[in-house]
Amino acid sequence: MLADFHVHSTFSDGKLSIPEVVDLYGKRGFGVIGITDHVGETHTVIGKAAGHLGLCLTKATFPLYMEILRSEAERAWRLYRMVVIPGVELSKNSISNHRSAHIIALGIDKFMSADGDVADIAKMIRNEGALSIAAHPVDSGKLEKQTFHLWNRRAELALAFDAWEVASGDRLFPQVLNSSLPKIASSDLHIARQMTSWKTVLDCERNPQAVLEAIRKQELQFRFYRDNTHETIHPYIHSGYRSLVDNGSYRSSTGNFSQSLAQ
């Protein structure tokens, strides 16, 4: 089943409401999505400003977020047999890209703070039974805020995260691809047009626990999903990896691409 574990809604900087996100993915036959709105730091100017501008979840909006996610998860299952997993993207933003890091907590049931060291945050996420994912850890190649802090500390943090994003949106990250780190591919969707992007493919039962376990065990594959309504978008592939690409699905010459990633 197709999966996307990095999706934003109007609770942070996404342009679609949660019901719109559910319908967007449900109508396209996805099996599971994780909705992961930003949570900013509470003691930094950038974090505070984002909170005041409504660009991230706060303690005040989080209860509503969880309730809407709960009711929409029920609707998604009823209408589309699609699993919706609640999550957040804990966002540590600094002027320096090297001090910035975004961490996805997937499968949460209570508010989590983005304050503190990233190693402690990853530990806290796991202690809550959720999955910790390093979001877009390397240069995304786009004109946007970059977050290199986790990648800079990858040797130390390798075991602290359940997965590292090997692709975000339409970009595949060769550095992550070539590493031995556990991987995941997501869209980082903010607008409907970003549906055309890398996704994860899972072969497990359709329930949150089974999905989280499949990611932990890295029983997954990756695929470039081309949305019919946005056919003009093509995946950005580093020149050294174009041979892996075969008309939108990704295989190595020696076998399934996902197997080579998981090793």
Place this chain on the structure above:
Amino acid sequence: MGVIVHLLGTLVSLWPNRSRIKNSKDLFWEPISILKPLKGYDSGLEENLKTFLQLDYPSYEILFSVATFEDPAYLTAKRLIETNPHVAASLVVDPTHLGPNPKVNNMVKAYERAKNDLVLISDSNVRVEKDYLKKLSRYTRNKEVGMVTATVSGTEAKGLGGKLEAVFLNSFYARWMKLLFFVGKPCVVGKSMLFRKSVAQRFGGINILARYLAEDYMAGEAVKRLGLKVILAEDPVPQIIGQLKFKEFWSRHIRWGRIRKSQAFIAFMVEPFLLSVVSSLIGCVLFRSLFSVSPFYFIAGQMTVWFIFEIPTLIRSGSKINLEVFVIWLFRELLAFPLWINIALGNTVKWRGKELRLELGGLLAPDCTI
């Protein structure tokens, strides 16, 4: 900048709302449950409640609610139910404590007992016309509409505080409410909130609102996050202000302002530049240095122009235009900046005998009772 925003607000406040369905003669009037949370004996309480027992609407029920049998409003509601058997009215006495918001605590059981999907939360100090429900419910025929609210107009004001409150509601507040809706930042007012239980269930029902002091604002936010529209009804709901001392007006606005600050801090910081007095002072400094205009004439001129712009909004809110209204208006404008300073200096509010501490986003701190 202040003058431009002021003029824009005036124009928007006069703009007709075209969201409702106009041809309503043959349409089905969906049953409505009206929730009336009561506490204490507000000014004109009995007369206010009576207007809800005389509504011209085919099918509705009223659920009065009080926290205790000792509440002075209990007997009033009981008497009204007994003397108006033609209306499906009932009284719920329930001391449930879900969170720090006493209004939500008060009405949560009544909400559970409401028979209809369409629910109206209406405060005890509003007095309405017979066609009030018909006017409101028309908007809900559009399935994209998740909530209907209304501005409040101040009437029957007595005492300095009361008159200041009435002028405030009928000018500054009315103008800003309409302007916020116009720019897509709706601000729901709990005095009149019509919505569907089926929509509220999608954000956790009203129970979840008990943790916020401004439950109305958060309900509107939740509806917006569901991708539904929040509509401002065209007609204001008259609020009976009654006798209000200056001190009561002041503390009421401190409370209101601090809630506003916690919910929209950046907008709050911009506020002073949109106040008539601050705007006039900035303008007078600029005009004096650039064109050598006398500060006295500049301030007098700008305040006069400001008031002239205010007149259409005042009239639309049902206010008379006379010297007394002008003097009260001027006094309120002079108070606005000192009030803002006072609001900026604290994060606690006093409400119904309790002192509560606010956090970012309007959340009440867990240890909120100080």
